[in-house]
Amino acid sequence: MLQFPNGFLWGAGTSAYQIEGAWNEGGKGESIWDRFVHRPGNVLNNDTGDFACDHYHRMPQDVALMKKLGLQSYRFSISWPRVLPEGRGPSIISGRGPSTSSGRGAVNPKGLDFYDRLVDSLLEVDIVPNVTLNHWDLPQALQDAGGWPNRDNADWFVEYARVVFDRLGDRVALWSTHNEPWVAAFLGYAMGVHAPGIRDYAQAYQAVHHLLLSHGKTVQLFRQGGYRGEIGIVLNLEHFQPAGDREADLAACERVSQEFANLFLDPLFKGHYPEMLFDWIGSHQPDVQAGDLGLINQPIDFLGINHYRTELVAYDPDGALLKAKTTPFSASGWGQTEMGWGIDPPGLPAELLNVKENYGNPKMYITENGCAFPDTPDNTGFVVDEKRIDYLRAHIQAAFEAIESGVNLQGYYAWSLMDNFELAMGYGPRFGLVRVDYKTGQRIPKQSARWYSEVIAQNGVDE
């Protein structure tokens, strides 16, 4: 048995758009994901998050289920347009920007009440709330004003954060500003496979800068407001290796690693953008104003790390802006998940050690790790998902190894608590510890949920 340190926090995660449903109920405004999935030619088999797991209506049962599984913490996100249907909050910064039919700054009390009840329900059963402010569901009204590439969006995010902090800031232990800003910026604004479906690298890099700027300003607000709890940000740190020894492959791998990791870690921890990457992208560089990098480089309390896979990187003259092509890499005998992601448990400690060695070993949480496999339920709906157990076990063992090497890792969250709407894929891939029957909404814990409950109870995993 590999015994984790006392106080190590075990949890599971979800995000608002992926589970809540109720997309137009209770006063909620439209998000960019609502718009994206409702437009003609939806490429997700016409799947939408309209109903999803119906968590908005089943929240009390879901919290009871978490308790039954023994979760110590639950990571979820708040839907910005559920709280502020038109995106704007009471102005604390400037009056510019979209004014709304309902009046700029209108808070939706029902939306805020929902999250208030969720936090209280968790605390009642001793589950630590870990709240993400932005898991990509930007209010459509703000996208209509330009979205993340618009500098004002950073201030509007701070208005939103303040509304949420004022209501929940006395009870939430862990806050994250953004989930995977790389994905929000590049899949949303450069590759167009996520909402809002734009294909323009210049907009994507500008979005990165404003996501980071809004992070820094929000951390500042959080400190000034004297709210309880800790605040950080969640990055997707996948592992990249060069596909070969050719100089061109090594350089391509360096560019890809810089775009995923250094583009965020350098400004957050060191107050500058990665020079090599910025030289390479040339005219696509974002507009950065004096003082911005100082704001981004605020001390944070923890870094959240989402990690799923390893990729090999080769030089490819047709490979978009970075002239790179990635292919999945799997450790010997591991194969790929249903997403076509290469399973490589050593990739996880490699990324954690990079943060330890190059960014001052901040307090870290693995905020997402997990896998989709084609689960086969028996006639009662029960799923024996041994492959998922193997994946989770190997990654938890790898996390243990990182702790032994001195990484300041304080917790682990499996993705996901339950099967849900996989963004850009729909309901095909199932990542849950708990199976969801999408016809009835019924939740049935899988074998992996039972296994994970034991890990939590023992605060340890088999060797």
Ligand code: FCB
């Ligand atoms: C991550 C997202 C999460 C989920 C997993 C599979 O990039 O943060 O919402 O979709 O991938």
